[in-house]
Amino acid sequence: MHKEAAIREPLILGHKTYHEITDDVCKPIEDKAPRMWYILFGIALIIGLYGVGCIFYLLGTGIGVWGLNKTIGWAWDITNFVWWVGIGHAGTLISAVLLLFRQKWRMAINRSAEAMTIFAVFMAGLFPLIHMGRLWVGYWTLPLPNHFGSLWVNFNSPLLWDVFAISTYLSVSLVFWYIGLIPDFATIRDRVKKPIPKKMYSILSFGWSGRAKHWNRFELVSLVLAGVATPLVFSVHSIVSFDFATSVIPGWHTTIFPPYFVAGAVFSGFAMVQTLLLVMRKAMKLEAYIHTRHVEYMNIVIMVTGSIVGTAYITELFISWYSGVEYEAYAFFNRATGPYWWAYWSMMTCNVISPQLMWFRKLRRSLLFTFIISIVVNIGMWFERYVIIVTSIHRDYLPSSWSMHYPSHIDLGVYVGTIGLFFVFFLLFARFFPVLALNELKTILKSSGESYKNDTAPVHPYFAKHGHSHGHDDHDNTHNH
Amino acid sequence: MAEKVIYAMYDDDDVLKDGAKKLVAKGVKVADVFSPFPIHGIDPIIGVKQTRLGIMAFLYGLTGTALATLGMNYFMIHDWPMNIGGKPNDTYLDNVLSFIPITFEFTVLCAAHGMAITYLLLNKTLPGMPATNPDPRTTDDKFVMELRLSDNNQFSEVELMSMLNETGVIEVDQKDIH
Numbered sequence: 157m158h159k160e161a162a163i164r165e166p167l168i169l170g171h172k173t174y175h176e177i178t179d180d181v182c183k184p185i186e187d188k189a190p191r192m193w194y195i196l197f198g199i200a201l202i203i204g205l206y207g208v209g210c211i212f213y214l215l216g217t218g219i220g221v222w223g224l225n226k227t228i229g230w231a232w233d234i235t236n237f238v239w240w241v242g243i244g245h246a247g248t249l250i251s252a253v254l255l256l257f258r259q260k261w262r263m264a265i266n267r268s269a270e271a272m273t274i275f276a277v278f279m280a281g282l283f284p285l286i287h288m289g290r291l292w293v294g295y296w297t298l299p300l301p302n303h304f305g306s307l308w309v310n311f312n313s314p315l316l317w318d319v320f321a322i323s324t325y326l327s328v329s330l331v332f333w334y335i336g337l338i339p340d341f342a343t344i345r346d347r348v349k350k351p352i353p354k355k356m357y358s359i360l361s362f363g364w365s366g367r368a369k370h371w372n373r374f375e376l377v378s379l380v381l382a383g384v385a386t387p388l389v390f391s392v393h394s395i396v397s398f399d400f401a402t403s404v405i406p407g408w409h410t411t412i413f414p415p416y417f418v419a420g421a422v423f424s425g426f427a428m429v430q431t432l433l434l435v436m437r438k439a440m441k442l443e444a445y446i447h448t449r450h451v452e453y454m455n456i457v458i459m460v461t462g463s464i465v466g467t468a469y470i471t472e473l474f475i476s477w478y479s480g481v482e483y484e485a486y487a488f489f490n491r492a493t494g495p496y497w498w499a500y501w502s503m504m505t506c507n508v509i510s511p512q513l514m515w516f517r518k519l520r521r522s523l524l525f526t527f528i529i530s531i532v533v534n535i536g537m538w539f540e541r542y543v544i545i546v547t548s549i550h551r552d553y554l555p556s557s558w559s560m561h562y563p564s565h566i567d568l569g570v571y572v573g574t575i576g577l578f579f580v581f582f583l584l585f586a587r588f589f590p591v592l593a594l595n596e597l598k599t600i601l602k603s604s605g606e607s608y609k610n611d612t613a614p615v616h617p618y619f620a621k622h623g624h625s626h627g628h629d630d631h632d633n634t635h636n637h
Numbered sequence: 638m639a640e641k642v643i644y645a646m647y648d649d650d651d652v653l654k655d656g657a658k659k660l661v662a663k664g665v666k667v668a669d670v671f672s673p674f675p676i677h678g679i680d681p682i683i684g685v686k687q688t689r690l691g692i693m694a695f696l697y698g699l700t701g702t703a704l705a706t707l708g709m710n711y712f713m714i715h716d717w718p719m720n721i722g723g724k725p726n727d728t729y730l731d732n733v734l735s736f737i738p739i740t741f742e743f744t745v746l747c748a749a750h751g752m753a754i755t756y757l758l759l760n761k762t763l764p765g766m767p768a769t770n771p772d773p774r775t776t777d778d779k780f781v782m783e784l785r786l787s788d789n790n791q792f793s794e795v796e797l798m799s800m801l802n803e804t805g806v807i808e809v810d811q812k813d814i815h
Contacts, residue, residue, distance in 0.1 A: 363766025618805035
C-alpha cells in the first residue's frame with residue numbers, strides 16, 4: 157500500500173466502506189431517474205433534434221446555407237470543430253497523464269471526464285464531415301486504392317493528418333474508457349435484480365470475474381494505454397493547429413500554434429469538466445468523492461494552462477509587430493481594433509483575466525465561483541477560435557474582397573444542436589453508466605479515505621486480534637514517523 | 638472428472654493477503670483470487686506472474702510503424718508521386734518529415750488496439766461471455782480465495798479447512814467443478 161502524508165487532504169470524505177462506495181455509485185443507476193433528469197434530457201433532446209434537422213437541411217441544400225462567402229470560407233464550422241476537440245482534451249489528459257504521474261485524485265473524475273471527451277470528439281468529428289457537403293463520400297478521406305477516385309489521399313496535408321489524429325484519439329480514448337468500465341459493469345451486473353438490466357449489464361461486462369491474473373493484466377494494460385495515450389493527447393491538438401499553422405495566411409502562419417493550442421485545449425477541457433461535475437456531484441450525491449479539493453486541483457490546472465494561453469496571446473501580438481511583416485502586423489492590429497474587436501476583447505477577458513483570479517485560494521475553492529468561471533472560460537475559448545479563424549481571413553490581401561461573416565440561423569442551429577446532442581449523450585451516460593470508477597476508488601480508500609487517515613476507521617476484527625498486517629502496518633508508520 | 642474446490646471468502650483485502658501469505662508458507666497452493674479491485678502485492682504471494690502484454694503492445698506498435706512507413710512510401714513515392722507545394726518527394730527520405738505525424742498516429746493506433754484486443758481475448762472477456770466469479774459479492778466488497786484439492790494433495794480436506802479458519806475467513810464454500 158502507498159503511504160500518504162497525514163497532512164494531505166483526504167480524497168474520500170467521511171467514513172466509507174467498500175460496500176458503501178458501490179452503493180453510492182450504483183444507487184442513481186438502480187433507482188428511478190429523478191424528474192429533473194427527464195426535464196434536462198427532454199430539453200437536450202429537443203435541441204439536439206433541432207440540430208439534426210439543420211444538418212439534414214444543410215446536406216440537402218448545400219453548405220451555401222451557412223453564412224460563408226468567397227472570402228470567409230471557414231467560419232463557425234471549423235470554430236466549433238476546434239472548440240469541441242479542445243473540450244475533448246481533458247478526459248484523456250486526466251486518465252492518462254495523471255495516471256502516469258500517479259495522481260490519485262484523478263480516480264473520482266476520470267470516468268466522467270473521459271465520457272465527456274468521447275462525446276465532445278463525436279461532436280467535433282461531425283463538423284468536418286458535414287462541411288464536406290457530401291457526407292456520404294466522407295470515406296474518401298481514408299487511404300483507399302485509387303480506383304475510388306483518381307489519386308491517393310494527400311499524406312503531405314495536415315488535413316489528412318487530422319483525420320488520422322482525431323480517429324486514433326477517439327478510438328483509443330473509447331477503448332481506454334471501456335476497459336476501465338468493464339469491472340464496474342460487472343459490479344452492477346452482480347447487483348441488479350431485474351432481468352433486462354441484468355442481461356444488458358452482463359453483455360456490457362464481457363463476463364468479467366475479477367481474477368488475480370486478470371487484474372494483473374488490467375493494471376498493465378491501463379498503464380501502457382496511458383503511456384501511449386499521453387503523447388496522443390498532445391499530438392491531436394498540435395495537428396489541429398497545423399491545419400492553420402502550415403498555411404500562409406497572416407495570423408495563422410505561426411510556429412507558436414501547437415503548444416498554444418494544446419494549452420488552450422486543456423484549459424477549455426478542464427473548464428467543461430468543472431461545469432459538468434459540479435452539477436453531477438450534487439445531483440447524484442457524490443459530494444464525498446468529488447469535493448472542494450478535486451475542484452481546487454482542476455482549478456490549478458485551469459490557472460496554469462490559462463496563463464500559458466495568455467502568454468501565447470501576448471507573444472503572438474508582440475512578434476507580429478517585431479517581425480516587421482506588415483501583413484502579419486496588420487492581422488493582429490485588425491483583430492484588436494477592427495470590426496471584430498468585441499470578439500478579440502471577449503477572448504482576452506475570458507481567457508487571460510479570469511484564470512488569474514484562481515491565484516486566490518478562497519476563489520479557487522469556491523464552487524459557485526468555479527462554476528461561473530468554467531462557463532466564462534468556454535465562452536472565451538469559443539471566441540479564441542472565432543478570432544483566429546474569421547478575423548484572420550475576413551480581410552484578404554485585396555481590399556476589394558474584404559468581407560464580414562454573418563452567421564445564418566443554420567450556423568446557429570447546427571452549433572446549438574451539437575451542444576444538445578452532447579448533453580443527450582452525457583445524460584444517458586450519467587443515467588446508465590457508473591459515473592465514478594468505483595472499483596478504482598476502492599484501491600485508494602485505505603490510503604486516502606478521511607476516516608483511515610485520521611484513524612477513526614474501525615480496525616478490522618482480524619487485525620484487532622492478531623495485531624499485525626502489512627496494510628495496517630504501513631498505515632501506522634505514516635503516523636509514527 | 639469432477640474436482641473439489643474450496644472458496645474461502647474474506648471481507649477485507651489485507652486480511653486475505655495476510656491469510657494467503659500464511660497458507661502459502663505452509664505449502665498450500667492458492668489457485669486463484671477473486672476481488673472487486675486489484676489487490677496490490679497479492680500476485681507474488683499466490684504465484685501470478687507479471688503479464689507480458691507490454692511486450693505485445695510494443696510489437697503491435699512496431700507493426701504499425703512498419704505498415705505506415707511501407708504504405709506511405711508506396712502511395713506517395715512510388716505509385717503516384719505528386720508535387721504538393723513543392724515538397725521534395727524523389728525519395729521517401731526527402732519526404733519523410735510530412736509522414737511523421739501519421740506514422741506516429743498509426744503506431745499508437747496499432748499498439749493500443751492490438752493490446753486491447755489481446756487483453757480481452759486472453760482474459761476471455763468478450764461480449765456474451767458468462768461471469769465465472771463464485772459469488773456475486775466479489776464484485777462489490779468481498780474477496781474470495783480459491784483452493785483446489787487436486788493442487789493440495791499433501792493436505793486432507795479437513796486440514797485445509799482448519800488452516801483456512803485461522804485466517805479470518807467469513808464464509809467457506811465448497812463446489813464440484815467439471
